Amino acid sequence: MxxxxxxxxxxxxxxxxxxxxxxxxxxxxxxxxxxxxxxxLVAADLNPAIANVQYAVRGELAIKAEEHREKLASGTTDLPFTKVISSNIGNPQQKGLDQPPLTFSRQVAALMEYPPLAEVVRGKWPQDVLDRAKELQEEIGSIGAYSHSKGVPLIRKSVAQFIEERDGYPSSPEHIFLTAGASAGVSLILNVLITPNVTGVLIPIPQYPLYTATLAQFSGIPLPYHLSEPDGWSTSLEEIKSALLKAEKDGAHPRALVVINPGNPTGAILDRATMEAVVRLCEEHSLVLLADEVYQANLHRPDTHPFHSFKQVVRALNSPIPLFSFHSVSKGVTGECGRRGGYFECTNISDEVLALLYKMASVTLCPPLSGQIGVDCLVRPPKAGTPSYALWKQETDAIHAALRHRTQLSAARLNALPGVSCVDSPGALYLYPKIELPDRAVEEARRLGKSPDALYALELLDATGICVVPGSGFGQKDGEHHYRLTCLCPGVEEYVGALEDFHKKFVEKYGGL
Structure with a gap:
């Protein structure tokens, strides 16, 4: 064996x-x-719609800015500047822009990340912070677990209450979807609205490139309507009607209208009469209204240019139009872009469609819990008389004042330059100056295969380290040139001085105007 x-x-x-x-x-x-x-695997094997996706705020300029930043970090002295200023994107807490986070939001977030911290800070941090974290912990449990696909029910109730207090009309938590930033909500809605190569969506020009990029991704048809720059970038009903007529001739089927209020990149704020006219136009043409309202807290002159939500206008008019309204923790004075928190509210949307939206939201399981916590702090800030209120009010007032000062000073100084005109934006985080360029500069741009304002922006970056976005990335009328810059940059005097000096040298270099 x-x-x-x-x-x-x-x-x-x-x-x-x-x-x-x-x-x-x-x-x-x-x-x-x-x-x-x-x-x-080669590019030809991929979805052909991807080739049409363009996103200017993180395009060629942003890539080159990162290359300059890496060179500076390596110790090079070959560049004519000592830092790169990221004025191309509304990213308040980015290094170099350094908008401070709100203490209340960060303290609540810290306790949610590590609940035992509560015993360490008890008696040192405000009691309302501890109470908020305890309430959320009892509802959520660990933020390392999935939540409801539409978002934590308690937070959706808080969003609904915020909307009711803002507008004076009821809001249902069942009509609220929390999202990974407003962009994720926009993408979800456009995805379900679009029949590829058939559906048209009216978008403002200039527009935030999220819309053209998302339409390209889902093979939707962009139907541009121009805003009126001489009237402070106001929304023109005649332009929208003209776009609808053109769509009819071209065989597109308009299904939705996008309005960005306050505007990006323009900073314009719609007045109530225009909003009512937009709602009636949507009724006439059976359009779904997408209201991008992420800058609703960024008001530089609230007494003369107040914000009204489209939800409020739709309810006041007793209008039946389908409305999706978007908000975010990334803007306002919160500026928590990296947390990816936002929401959209559905108004006049049937139960059948709500069920389909819920199904689509379930595909991604749930939005990030850290973003949902941020939304809760956005819609439930400290109230007067609570321990955290005084500091919260001090911090938010300081940020509002800084943004207002930077916007107004930048607009005034840019308007004093030859060949530059700039609307003094009453809202949002940006200015969108129009620039006249010498003929030789336009010819040089064509020789290089670039738009003239892209050439201007690239030379600005190479000369000063300031990164902006050319107007060609947002859309503009033929023969016009713009660029968008944020009003988030500290040291605004030095920053605007560099813009002024560059513009004068650029014009002189190419033979004057």
């Missing part, structure tokens, strides 16, 4: 050796790409 056992074991070992060699040879053959049918 022992001899048989040894022989059996010897055969088993020999067999295992042969099999191991065979598997090794097979793997070697597979990974050597010797198969005549195997070829690498």
């Amino acid at each position: 022992h001899m048989i056992s040894l022989a059996s074991r010897r055969v088993h070992n020999q067999l295992r050796t042969h099999l191991t060699r065979a598997v090794t040879l097979s793997q070697s053959s597979f990974f050597s790409h010797s198969s005549p049918t195997m070829r690498p």
